[in-house]
Every structure is written in C-alpha cells, then in structure tokens.
Amino acid sequence: MNSRGMIAAALAALLTTTIAACATEPAAAPATPPAPETTASPAAASTSPSPSTAPTPTPSAKPKPKPKPSPTSGPRLFGNGDSGDDVRDLQARLKQIGWFNAGVTGFYGNVTTEAVTGFQGKRGIAVTGFVDQTTLDRLYAMTREPTEAELTNAPPPVPEGKLDPRCLTGRVMCIDKSTSMLRWVIGGTVQKSVEVRFGSQELPTREGQFSVFSKSRDHVSSIYKTPMPFAMFFSGGQAVHYSPDFAANGYNGASHGCVNVRDHAAITSLYDQVNIGDRVVIYWS
Known part of the structure; x- marks a missing residue:
C-alpha cells in the first residue's frame, strides 16, 4: 500500500469510531446506595412520644351532691278543729x-x-x-x-297628733303626714278622723294650704286609667279620694300623689259634707 492508501485507511477507521460513540447512549450511572436507616434509641423514643399516641388525661368525676333530707314534723300541738x-x-x-x-x-x-x-x-x-x-x-x-x-279585732286607737294652727278656723280637711290621718275640722273641732295614704318619693303628695276646686263622685284618672271615687281635687291632679288598692293592700304601696282613703263609708260621708272652696292643709306635725 502506498502512502496515500495508508492515510485513507487511517481516516476511515477514525470516522467509524466517532460514529459509534454518538449513536450509543452511555450506560446509566449506578444509583447512589440509600443511606442506612437510623433506628431511634429506646431512650429517645420514650422522651419524645408521637403527638398522636400521647395519652389523653381523663377529668376526675365530681361527686354528686347528696339530696337534702326532707324536714320532719314534731308532735301535733293543735290544729284543725281545735279552739281556744x-x-x-x-x-x-x-x-x-x-x-x-x-x-x-x-x-x-x-x-x-x-x-x-x-x-x-x-x-x-x-x-x-x-x-x-x-x-x-x-x-x-x-x-x-x-x-x-x-x-x-278591735280597731287600733287613732293617733292624736297635733292640729296645725291653720286648721283651727273655718272648714278644713286637716291632713297630718306624720300620723297618716285626715281630720275633718269645723271651727277648730274635729268632726271625723280617717286613715290616709300618700304618694311615693318619686310622686309625693304636695304640702301646704289649698282649697277644694272640683269634686267628682265617679272619677277615673285620665292618666293612669284607675278609678278615683269621691275625688275632691285640691292641687292640679291631686285629690282626696277612695282607693280600692289602699283598702286591699294597706300601706304596702303608695298613691300617685293623691291622698288615699280606704274607709268607704267614711269617704262617702266626707264627700257629702265638703264643699267647693273648703280648705285643705297638708303638713307634718
């Protein structure tokens, strides 16, 4: 073989080697061996328990209260059918x-x-x-x-109290707040005494000297829609009148400023005697 032939043969061998290298994929690199698993020591496991396996504390049960014993009665001293x-x-x-x-x-x-x-x-x-x-x-x-x-069952004695000096002349409904008494006075002489009730602290009964300016036998309050029989008005909407509530509940209550009378017979008689213009004196003795 001449020198030209030798060069051609060398070039052909080199070309074949290069083509074979591009056409074949390299073999996959061996996988990195996995790291060996580490096993927790028993001590570590006991000090760091998994949250899902931690024990749930059980609340202590409250003791049930004991029922109170029912009261018991003693021997009968007296009861239905007895008297004395x-x-x-x-x-x-x-x-x-x-x-x-x-x-x-x-x-x-x-x-x-x-x-x-x-x-x-x-x-x-x-x-x-x-x-x-x-x-x-x-x-x-x-x-x-x-x-x-x-x-x-005798009626309690009527407290005397003192008549205000303004009650000693003429015809006067003399009303003493200190004894809760109304006295019908003519010429300084007491004709009749009746128990009365007054207004509350929020709606007090006015004090001073007034005159009866209106009377209404079957009056009904236009504000409170309550009956005010035998009303004798002396100051604005304040009047002396019969009160069914006073008759039923006594002093466990108050008026809306009026002078309440609970003796129906007494207020009936008083209403017939008091005239327009008669004086009303309300005071503390």
Whole structure:
C-alpha cells in the first residue's frame, strides 16, 4: 500500500469510531446506595412520644351532691278543729306578718289551716297544716305579743297628733303626714278622723294650704286609667279620694300623689259634707 492508501485507511477507521460513540447512549450511572436507616434509641423514643399516641388525661368525676333530707314534723300541738286562746294567739300572730287575713276567732278551721300551711312552706318547715313546736318557735321569733285589740279585732286607737294652727278656723280637711290621718275640722273641732295614704318619693303628695276646686263622685284618672271615687281635687291632679288598692293592700304601696282613703263609708260621708272652696292643709306635725 502506498502512502496515500495508508492515510485513507487511517481516516476511515477514525470516522467509524466517532460514529459509534454518538449513536450509543452511555450506560446509566449506578444509583447512589440509600443511606442506612437510623433506628431511634429506646431512650429517645420514650422522651419524645408521637403527638398522636400521647395519652389523653381523663377529668376526675365530681361527686354528686347528696339530696337534702326532707324536714320532719314534731308532735301535733293543735290544729284543725281545735279552739281556744292558743288558736286566737296563733291567728293574731299570723295576721301580723300577713298570713292570716280573716278576723281572729279562736277557732282552727280551714282558713287557719291554709295560713299555717303557707307559713310552713315559706319557712322550710314540714308542711302539715297543724302546729308543732318548730312552727310555733319560728312564728314567735318573727312576731310580737298580740295586743288586746289584735286578739279581739278591735280597731287600733287613732293617733292624736297635733292640729296645725291653720286648721283651727273655718272648714278644713286637716291632713297630718306624720300620723297618716285626715281630720275633718269645723271651727277648730274635729268632726271625723280617717286613715290616709300618700304618694311615693318619686310622686309625693304636695304640702301646704289649698282649697277644694272640683269634686267628682265617679272619677277615673285620665292618666293612669284607675278609678278615683269621691275625688275632691285640691292641687292640679291631686285629690282626696277612695282607693280600692289602699283598702286591699294597706300601706304596702303608695298613691300617685293623691291622698288615699280606704274607709268607704267614711269617704262617702266626707264627700257629702265638703264643699267647693273648703280648705285643705297638708303638713307634718
């Protein structure tokens, strides 16, 4: 082979090697071996528990309250069907605290039984309707010795009080706030005395000297829509009049500024005697 032939053969061999190298993909590099798993030591596992496996604390159960024992009654001292001074005293004492609203009779009937039952229930005493020592002791602790008037249903004595000097002449409804009394006075002489009730602190009954300027036998309040029978107006909307509420509830309440009378017969008589122009004096003695 001449030199030209030798060069051609060398070039052909070199070209074949280059083509084979571009046409074949290199073999994949071996995968990096995985890192060996590390196992937590028992100590580490015990100090760092998984949140999902941590124990849930159990709340301690509250002890149930024990039921209170029901009150028990003592031996019966007196009750339905009995009569006498003990019953009379019982009725008068119950009346002092608003549990007995009938006349004192000395006979223990249905009304007295109902009053004792209500008193016992309110005070947490065994509800029996008859009187035992517990009931009697509690009642005595809340009341005073009944007066003769309370035991015999006699009206209480009328407090005297002092007549204001302005009441000593002419015809005057003389109204004393210190004794809650209205006195009908003519020429300085008291003709009639009746108990009265006044307005509240928010709506007080005015004090001073006034004159009756209007009368209305069957009046109804245009503001409060309540009846004001035998109304005798002396200052704006304030009047002396009969009050069914005063008759029913006594001094557990107040008027809207008027002078309330609870004795129906007395206010009927007074209304017929008082004239337009007669004076009204309201004062503290």
